[in-house]
Amino acid sequence: MQFNKDFVFGTATSSYQIEGAHNEDGRTPSIWDMFCDIDGRVFEKHNGDVACDHYHRFEEDIQHIKKLGVDTYRFSIAWPRIFPAKGEFNPAGMAFYKTLATRLREEGIKPAVTLYHWDLPMWAHEEGGWVNRDSVDWFLDYAKVCFDELDGIVDSWITHNEPWCAGFLGYHVGVHAPGHRDMNEAVRAVHHMLLSHGKAVELLKQELKSTTPIGITLNLSPVYAKTDSANDRLAQNNSDGYSNRWFLDPVFKGQYPVDMMNLFSKYVHSYDFIKPGDMETISTECDFFGINFYSRGLVEFSAANDFMTVAAYSDYDKTGMGWDIAPNEFKDLIRRLRNEYTDLPIIITENGAAYDDVLENGEVHDDKRIDYVKKHLTAVSDLNDEGMNIAGYYLWSLMDNFEWSFGYEKRFGILYIDFETQERVWKDSAKWYAGVIADHKAKHADSVEA
Numbered sequence: 001m002q003f004n005k006d007f008v009f010g011t012a013t014s015s016y017q018i019e020g021a022h023n024e025d026g027r028t029p030s031i032w033d034m035f036c037d038i039d040g041r042v043f044e045k046h047n048g049d050v051a052c053d054h055y056h057r058f059e060e061d062i063q064h065i066k067k068l069g070v071d072t073y074r075f076s077i078a079w080p081r082i083f084p085a086k087g088e089f090n091p092a093g094m095a096f097y098k099t100l101a102t103r104l105r106e107e108g109i110k111p112a113v114t115l116y117h118w119d120l121p122m123w124a125h126e127e128g129g130w131v132n133r134d135s136v137d138w139f140l141d142y143a144k145v146c147f148d149e150l151d152g153i154v155d156s157w158i159t160h161n162e163p164w165c166a167g168f169l170g171y172h173v174g175v176h177a178p179g180h181r182d183m184n185e186a187v188r189a190v191h192h193m194l195l196s197h198g199k200a201v202e203l204l205k206q207e208l209k210s211t212t213p214i215g216i217t218l219n220l221s222p223v224y225a226k227t228d229s230a231n232d233r234l235a236q237n238n239s240d241g242y243s244n245r246w247f248l249d250p251v252f253k254g255q256y257p258v259d260m261m262n263l264f265s266k267y268v269h270s271y272d273f274i275k276p277g278d279m280e281t282i283s284t285e286c287d288f289f290g291i292n293f294y295s296r297g298l299v300e301f302s303a304a305n306d307f308m309t310v311a312a313y314s315d316y317d318k319t320g321m322g323w324d325i326a327p328n329e330f331k332d333l334i335r336r337l338r339n340e341y342t343d344l345p346i347i348i349t350e351n352g353a354a355y356d357d358v359l360e361n362g363e364v365h366d367d368k369r370i371d372y373v374k375k376h377l378t379a380v381s382d383l384n385d386e387g388m389n390i391a392g393y394y395l396w397s398l399m400d401n402f403e404w405s406f407g408y409e410k411r412f413g414i415l416y417i418d419f420e421t422q423e424r425v426w427k428d429s430a431k432w433y434a435g436v437i438a439d440h441k442a443k444h445a446d447s448v449e450a
C-alpha cells in the first residue's frame with residue numbers, strides 16, 4: 001500500500017466513550033447517562049462515569065497520540081459540558097476542549113472535532129429531544145459557541161457522527177439512547193439532525209466566513225442480497241434504503257428516497273415535518289464527506305420483518321462484534337458513492353475492529369486487528385490508485401472505551417486500557433500502525449530530497 005504525500009493518518013474517539021468526569025466542572029447528564037441507568041440496556045449496566053478518565057489524563061493521551069505519529073486526532077465535544085442547561089453556556093466545560101485542542105496543536109497534531117457524537121443533554125431530551133424541531137435551534141446555539149470559541153484552533157469540523165445510529169438505533173430500534181421504539185419519531189429525529197447539520201454548515205461558512213473544512217460523517221454499509229430472487233433483491237433495496245440512501249439522498253440530492261418514504265408511511269402518517277427550504281439546507285455543499293466503515297450487510301426477504309428484510313447467514317470471517325470483514329465490499333461502496341453521489345474528498349473518519357484482546361506480560365498480540373486494518377488500508381490505497389480521492393483515514397479507536405450498549409466488553413482500541421488502573425498499554429496494532437505512518441513519512445521525506 002502507498003499513499004500520496006498529503007494523505008492524513010489519524011485516530012478517533014468520542015466524548016462519552018472516553019472522558020469520564022461525568023459530573024465535573026458543571027457537566028450535567030446526557031441521554032447516555034440516563035440510558036445506562038436503565039436495567040438491561042447496557043452490558044452489565046456499565047456506564048461512562050469514569051470511562052478512560054481521559055478528562056484527567058488527556059496530557060498522557062496526547063503523548064501516546066504523538067508517539068503514534070498520526071497527523072490528526074478526531075474527538076467529540078460533550079454538549080452537556082457546554083450547555084448544562086437550556087441557554088446556559090458553561091465556560092468551564094469549553095475550557096477543557098480549548099486546552100485539549102491547543103495542546104494537540106502544540107504537539108503537531110491536528111484536531112478534527114465532531115460536534116455531535118450522541119451525548120444529547122438531558123434537558124434537551126426532556127423537551128422532546130431530536131423529535132422536537134426546536135432541537136435544530138438548540139444545536140445551532142451549541143455549534144455557534146463551539147465555532148466562536150474554537151474555530152482557528154480546530155482543523156476540521158464534523159457536524160454529526162452517524163445520524164443512522166443516533167436516529168434509527170436511538171428512536172426506532174431502541175438499542176441506543178434514548179431507547180425509543182417508534183419509527184414515526186425516528187424519521188423526525190433524523191430530519192432534525194440532518195437539518196441541524198445543514199444549518200451549522202451555513203453558519204460556519206456563510207455567516208462566520210470561516211474557511212475551516214466542515215462535513216458530516218455517515219456510517220455506510222453496502223448491502224447484498226442472499227440470492228438473486230426478486231424477493232431477496234427487494235429486501236436488499238429496502239435495507240440499503242434504510243441504512244444508506246435515507247441519509248445519502250438528502251445530503252447529496254436534497255430529497256428523501258421516494259420508495260422509502262412510501263415504505264415508511266406505514267408508520268409515518270405525514271411528512272409535514274419537512275418544511276419548505278429544509279431539503280436545500282440539508283444538501284448545502286460541504287468540504288469533505290466522512291465515512292465510517294466497519295462491515296457489509298447480507299440480507300434476505302422476510303414478510304414478518306419491518307421493511308421485509310432480515311439479516312441472512314453469512315460465512316465471511318468476522319470481527320469480535322460478529323461483523324463480516326469485507327474490504328472488497330468497502331471498495332464497491334466507495335465506487336458507488338463516486339458514481340451516484342459525490343466528488344467531494346472522502347475521509348474515512350472511522351474504521352477498525354473489536355477483538356477479545358488478552359493482556360499478557362505487558363503485551364497484547366492483536367494480529368487479527370492488524371490484519372483487519374491492513375486489509376482496509378490496502379483497499380484505500382487501491383481505491384486511490386483508481387482515482388477515488390480518499391484524503392485520510394482515522395483508525396477507531398485510539399483506546400479501548402465504552403462501546404455503547406456493549407459497555408467495556410468490546411475492545412476497539414489500539415491502546416489497551418486496564419479499566420482498574422487506567423494504565424494504557426500499546427497493543428501490537430499500535431506499534432504496527434506507528435510503523436506504517438513512519439514508513440509513509442520516510443518515503444515522502446526521501447522523495448522531497450530526490
Ligand code: FCB
Binds near residue numbers: 017162292404
Ligand atoms: C461507530 C461509532 C463509534 C464506535 C464504533 C465502533 O458506530 O461511531 O462511536 O462505537 O462504531
